[in-house]
Amino acid sequence: MASRGQSETTKLRQNLEEQLDRLVQQLADLEECREDLDDEEYEETKNETIEQLKEFKESLDNMSKGNMSLVDELNGMQLAIQAAISKAFKTPEVIRLFAKKQPGQLRQRLAELSRDAKIGKISQELATQQSVEILTALKKLGEQLGPQEEAYLESNSSTSLKEFEKVSGSLASGDKVLRVAGSQVQQASQ
Numbered sequence: 001m002a003s004r005g006q007s008e009t010t011k012l013r014q015n016l017e018e019q020l021d022r023l024v025q026q027l028a029d030l031e032e033c034r035e036d037l038d039d040e041e042y043e044e045t046k047n048e049t050i051e052q053l054k055e056f057k058e059s060l061d062n063m064s065k066g067n068m069s070l071v072d073e074l075n076g077m078q079l080a081i082q083a084a085i086s087k088a089f090k091t092p093e094v095i096r097l098f099a100k101k102q103p104g105q106l107r108q109r110l111a112e113l114s115r116d117a118k119i120g121k122i123s124q125e126l127a128t129q130q131s132v133e134i135l136t137a138l139k140k141l142g143e144q145l146g147p148q149e150e151a152y153l154e155s156n157s158s159t160s161l162k163e164f165e166k167v168s169g170s171l172a173s174g175d176k177v178l179r180v181a182g183s184q185v186q187q188a189s190q
Contacts, residue, residue: 026052
């Protein structure tokens with residue numbers, strides 16, 4: 001569902017217009033054929049059509065109390081954040097720990113990365129990328145970063161991580177970001 005409700009909203013609007021047209025045409029046809037119907041048939045058909053119009057009006061009233069659009073402003077913000085997260089965080093484990101609000105485990109993973117890079121188990125490039133992701137996640141979770149961590153983050157952050165910082169900070173609170181991240185982790189695991 002890449003449209004995130006836009007095509008569904010268009011289809012809904014189209015169906016509603018078609019239903020209204022059909023009911024109005026049904027009344028018009030009924031008036032044209034009045035001479036061909038006996039009074040009881042005419043009244044029964046007219047009442048059924050009017051009842052359908054009333055039900056249709058109730059449906060429209062219910063929809064208009066909410067937003068007829070299936071894509072609202074909040075969903076738009078979530079889309080922006082999700083896009084930022086998907087470009088910013090490339091490591092599923094970091095996304096999972098971030099979504100579950102587990103700063104302790106993120107810090108542990110950071111220490112493991114440092115160790116693994118020193119002993120040559122992983123490349124320095126991969127260690128840097130994942131370390132930056134973890135530090136960004138910790139910062140978004142409200143964890144206090146030390147001066148060395150801040151400097152490391154500033155000098156090694158990618159453009160997408162900086163965009164994530166900007167987008168998530170201006171569009172939503174940390175909890176909303178976490179919910180979006182959590183939903184992304186669930187989608188990735190399916």
